Amino acid sequence: MTRLILNGKAAQLPQVREAVFASRDAGANMEVLVTWEKGDAARLAEQAGYAGRSRVIAGGGDGTVNEVVNGLMRLTLERRPALGILPLGSANDLAMSLDLPQTPGAALAAALRLPSRPVDVARLDDRYFLNMTTGGFGAEVTSSTPKSLKRLLGGGAYSLIGALKAWQHHPYAGHLSWAGGQCDASLFVLAMGNGTQAGGGQRLTPEARLDDGLLDILLVRDFASLRDMVTMRRELLERPREGLFVETFRTPWLRFEGVDGLPLTLDGEPLCRHDFHVEVESGALELVVPGDCPLFSHGSNGAGESWSRAAS
Numbered sequence: 001m002t003r004l005i006l007n008g009k010a011a012q013l014p015q016v017r018e019a020v021f022a023s024r025d026a027g028a029n030m031e032v033l034v035t036w037e038k039g040d041a042a043r044l045a046e047q048a049g050y051a052g053r054s055r056v057i058a059g060g061g062d063g064t065v066n067e068v069v070n071g072l073m074r075l076t077l078e079r080r081p082a083l084g085i086l087p088l089g090s091a092n093d094l095a096m097s098l099d100l101p102q103t104p105g106a107a108l109a110a111a112l113r114l115p116s117r118p119v120d121v122a123r124l125d126d127r128y129f130l131n132m133t134t135g136g137f138g139a140e141v142t143s144s145t146p147k148s149l150k151r152l153l154g155g156g157a158y159s160l161i162g163a164l165k166a167w168q169h170h171p172y173a174g175h176l177s178w179a180g181g182q183c184d185a186s187l188f189v190l191a192m193g194n195g196t197q198a199g200g201g202q203r204l205t206p207e208a209r210l211d212d213g214l215l216d217i218l219l220v221r222d223f224a225s226l227r228d229m230v231t232m233r234r235e236l237l238e239r240p241r242e243g244l245f246v247e248t249f250r251t252p253w254l255r256f257e258g259v260d261g262l263p264l265t266l267d268g269e270p271l272c273r274h275d276f277h278v279e280v281e282s283g284a285l286e287l288v289v290p291g292d293c294p295l296f297s298h299g300s301n302g303a304g305e306s307w308s309r310a311a312s
């Protein structure tokens with residue numbers, strides 16, 4: 001049986017209720033549980049493993065998906081149900097980049113029917129994330145952008161407010177180390193991507209793959225003048241391995257030791273850390289994705305040979 005965990009905010013939306021009824025009419029064996037507050041989605045996901053559910057569908061925004069991932073990661077690999085996504089948030093960055101359907105009816109049908117594939121899960125200290133953690137300026141923008149404005153403007157809100165706030169930012173100094181390198185940096189932005197986009201459609205780590213055992217890192221150093229900012233923006237487009245302001249690399253782990261607290265956004269959830277350690281747990285979760293999903297390094301699964309667990 002499949003467990004649908006619905007964020008209570010979205011549970012009474014007519015399209016969501018219709019999607020559930022339509023799926024059941026089509027033969028889906030699915031129970032629906034609704035969250036009341038923070039923490040519920042993780043607990044319900046963990047319980048699904050103990051109850052022997054083969055699949056859990058996270059119905060909500062990126063925050064709900066992240067909670068469900070954290071609940072699933074409390075289980076042993078053998079007990080861990082596969083994860084499907086019913087995107088009901090305002091950004092839905094992971095669902096968008098996975099090319100999942102965005103309307104509730106089609107998305108729920110896909111989450112129930114499509115097979116799953118193993119993906120990496122990243123862990124920042126004791127918090128898991130599936131998609132991306134951003135730090136510094138990018139995190140300030142996403143966590144301080146009012147929800148109502150995000151909803152109103154969709155993905156554009158981040159860029160608009162981002163441009164305005166760029167003039168008021170302050171840099172974050174710290175020491176970074178990773179497999180094969182280290183540096184001192186005054187950070188403008190640090191993005192650690194298992195997936196490709198965050199902050200409502202910002203493709204910060206476009207080459208990231210969910211199944212390569214690595215995080216794609218985008219490091220943007222602080223700039224002092226308008227001229228530097230122009231150089232930085234050009235480098236952001238070119239994405240050099242080692243530019244004046246922009247560095248890009250891949251690593252299975254990364255450590256940050258900062259001077260001040262660094263604001264972070266972990267799969268859409270805000271937090272702040274002076275120092276942290278991030279690492280990838282390779283192939284830790286089965287994720288329900290379309291056959292031609294672009295976020296995999298091991299090609300498409302047209303013939304079905306690379307699928308590991310069929311939908312039940």
Ligand SMILES: Nc1ncnc2c1ncn2[C@@H]1O[C@H](COP(=O)(O)OP(=O)(O)OP(=O)(O)O)[C@@H](O)[C@H]1O
Binds near residue numbers: 008036064088089091
């Ligand atoms: N019944 C509920 N009513 C209101 N908020 C809830 C309820 N249940 C859970 N929550 C809160 O919703 C948060 C997750 O929201 P989620 O990310 O799914 O939606 P969103 O914020 O609308 O989406 P996005 O992050 O894409 O903007 C949880 O951290 C929890 O605090």
